[in-house]
Each structure stands twice: as structure tokens, then as C-alpha cells.
Amino acid sequence: MDRALLSAPVASAATRPHIGAVLHCEGPPPSLERLAAHVVARLPRVPALRSVPAGSRWRVEAGLDLEAHVVERRLEPGPAPLEAAVGELIGSPLPEGGPAWRLHLLHGRTGDGFALLYRVHHALQDGGGMLHTLEALFADDADAPSSAVYPGFAAPARASLRDFATGAGALLGGALRAGSWASLPAGFSAEREHRWCEVPVDLLRGAARRHGASVNDAFLAALAHALAPAAAPPRVPFLVPVNLRRPGEEAAPGNRVVLASVALPGGERGAAGRLGRAPGATGALKSAGVREAVRRVTALTPAAVMTGMLKAVSRPARSATLASNLPLRRRLGFQGAPVVRVAPVMWAPLGVPAAALMLTYRGTAAVCFTTDPAMPGLDGLRDRWRAAVESWG
Numbered sequence: 001m002d003r004a005l006l007s008a009p010v011a012s013a014a015t016r017p018h019i020g021a022v023l024h025c026e027g028p029p030p031s032l033e034r035l036a037a038h039v040v041a042r043l044p045r046v047p048a049l050r051s052v053p054a055g056s057r058w059r060v061e062a063g064l065d066l067e068a069h070v071v072e073r074r075l076e077p078g079p080a081p082l083e084a085a086v087g088e089l090i091g092s093p094l095p096e097g098g099p100a101w102r103l104h105l106l107h108g109r110t111g112d113g114f115a116l117l118y119r120v121h122h123a124l125q126d127g128g129g130m131l132h133t134l135e136a137l138f139a140d141d142a143d144a145p146s147s148a149v150y151p152g153f154a155a156p157a158r159a160s161l162r163d164f165a166t167g168a169g170a171l172l173g174g175a176l177r178a179g180s181w182a183s184l185p186a187g188f189s190a191e192r193e194h195r196w197c198e199v200p201v202d203l204l205r206g207a208a209r210r211h212g213a214s215v216n217d218a219f220l221a222a223l224a225h226a227l228a229p230a231a232a233p234p235r236v237p238f239l240v241p242v243n244l245r246r247p248g249e250e251a252a253p254g255n256r257v258v259l260a261s262v263a264l265p266g267g268e269r270g271a272a273g274r275l276g277r278a279p280g281a282t283g284a285l286k287s288a289g290v291r292e293a294v295r296r297v298t299a300l301t302p303a304a305v306m307t308g309m310l311k312a313v314s315r316p317a318r319s320a321t322l323a324s325n326l327p328l329r330r331r332l333g334f335q336g337a338p339v340v341r342v343a344p345v346m347w348a349p350l351g352v353p354a355a356a357l358m359l360t361y362r363g364t365a366a367v368c369f370t371t372d373p374a375m376p377g378l379d380g381l382r383d384r385w386r387a388a389v390e391s392w393g
Helices: 032-045 079-089 127-138 161-176 201-210 215-227 271-286 288-300 303-312 381-391
Strands: 018-025 051-054 057-060 070-074 101-107 114-121 193-200 235-243 257-265 321-327 337-346 354-361 364-371
Touching: 018 127, 032 070, 032 101, 032 127, 079 101, 079 114, 079 193, 114 127, 114 337, 127 235, 127 321, 161 235, 161 257, 161 271, 161 288, 161 303, 193 201, 193 337, 193 381, 201 215, 201 271, 201 364, 201 381, 215 235, 215 257, 215 271, 215 321, 215 354, 215 364, 215 381, 235 271, 257 271, 257 288, 271 288, 271 381, 337 354, 337 364, 354 381, 364 381
Parallel strands: 070 101, 235 321, 321 354
Antiparallel strands: 018 114, 018 337, 051 057, 101 114, 193 364, 235 257, 354 364
């Protein structure tokens, strides 16, 4: 296994670097016993749900007591209690002494419908691992391509010397470039606020096509516009998790991502102008050769060095916005109850005062914005991002 990619937990499961998703389901809610039995039946597909750290690697336990992992909460009627419950739960502890994940059955807010909130510690699963879990538990089209792996690795990728140089630049850029909050040396708080919004994927896709860009480019360009008032520096830095999972690694626990640095235009440009220049900023990370080079470099890099780089990019002088995009390609459901919407959830790590996680599913792009309330100007980030996207329509 890859030493630097297989990251065992560096913190207790009770700490807060969580990632997850809310599945909005149609139909009457199941009983907790029925949901737990469903999870038990599909556990063989998801070894990560039975994995615990064993030194620098993972050990798959033979059995699993689901009482601490599959739980329920009854909500008051209306949409607000669901959002409030999710905001509370994403920052709450996960089970200790066992696999660090939990599946919540949330029901009662409507007469017909329920939600499933899956939460996992980021050390146990990255975004790709989370997508694999959702598909393994709630998708029945077993022959469909997995959303967990990087599609560019479907065929063997070769890395040139130029690819290695480009990849190294992306890995080191965040430790060298000034951050968005360099003028606020007092540091960040440990508090987090969560806001969500949804837009049609076609808004992002249509604008991207007009500018020779991708959906991810449009996501980042709108985020750069939301972060860059007229007085902003010429470039808006981002930390972007780069998926390095190959076919055959869909179910592997641990992290097979690495944070790369990209910067989009800042200053007084409009949202369309930023989108037009986004492909030039992100083009290297779309190359299978560069990703192969990054994978090889990180696999050979000692864990202490990777940890040091992470600390460097999470100090106020270097910190940038964390921006991640997860396309969920397979349709989900629970025993005949279709999943009609999926919203991502996350708790931004300390040292990252702003994070945006976008998940696309069935024509909708849902974004979770996680911000540090101590940082000025971030409370309107969601609304400015949505306005930028809608301006392209």
C-alpha cells in the first residue's frame, strides 16, 4: 500500500474533521431496525465501515456492533429543523474505540419523506471513499462506473519529467504563496457556520461550455468571484483536494487525495471574466500524467513531511479556501424509496476558515459552505456564489 496515501487517523474520532452527505428520500421512513439490517446486508461491500487504525495501516474487524453507528432522530415538522439538526450533528463526536462513522435516520419533518445523514471521519474516508460507501449501501446498478475513482486512471497513465515538475509546483504552491488571510495574523477561531444552496448543474455546465471550461472550473470561478471584492489581490488562492484513487481502490479506507494549490483571477473582473481564465489555472490537474506524478511523489514522501506541508498551508499567512467537487454519478435509493437530492456536509479543519464542498447528483449541484464566523465578510459567501452562477444564466 502507498505510505503517504494510506493515512491512519492522526486525531481522536471525537475531533471534528468530518465529511458526509444528506440523502433526501421519498416515501415513508423505515424503522431503525430495518435500516440497520440493510446496512448489515451490505457491509461486505464496504470494508472501510469495519476498519480501525493499526499503526500506520488499517485493520478490518470481523464484526461490527451497529448500535453506536446506526441511530435515529425525530424532527419537528418543516425544513428548518432538518438543516439545524444536520448543522449540529456534523460537528458532534463520532464513535470512539471503533470505526469512526455514523448513519443517522432523520424523520418527522414531513408527512412523506425522510433523510439519511452519513458522517465519517476524514482520516477514515476521503470524498471518493465516502461516495463509494453511498453507492455500496444505496445503489443497485452494480455494473455502473464507480464515482470514487479518478476517471483518468481507467487506462494506465504515464508521467513525464514535465508532469513531475508541474505536480511538484501544485503541491508546494500553497506553502509558498501568500494566503487570503495574511493580513489577519491573530489567527482563526474554532467555531464553524454552515450554509447550503442548490443550483441546476446545467447553469454551471452551460457557462463552462461557452468558455471552454469544466463544471469544476465554473464552481471555482464563481467561488473566486464571491471571495474577491474589488480591493482583492490579483489572485485568489485555493486548496483543492486531488483524487488519486485508481480502479480497484474504490473501497480502500484512508485518504487517497492530496491538497494541491491553484489560484484564480481576483481583482475587479466580473464572474464571466474569471470563468474565461479558470481553465488556465486548473488545466494541469486535469492531466492524468500530472496526477500520476503527484501520486508517485506523495507515495514516496514521508508522512512527517506531508504533515508539515499541511501545517504550513493552514497558518494565517498561507491559508486559502478549501474547494472540493464530488460528482455522484449513480442513482441512489433505499429499498424502493428513491433518493431525490443529495447535499454534502463537512466540518472545515482548523486553519481553513472557509471551505466549499460541491456535490452534483441528478442534475443538481448542492454546495455546503463552512466558514469561520471570526473572519470578516464570509457570512455572505453562499449568496455571492449563487449570484455569480445565476448571472451566467
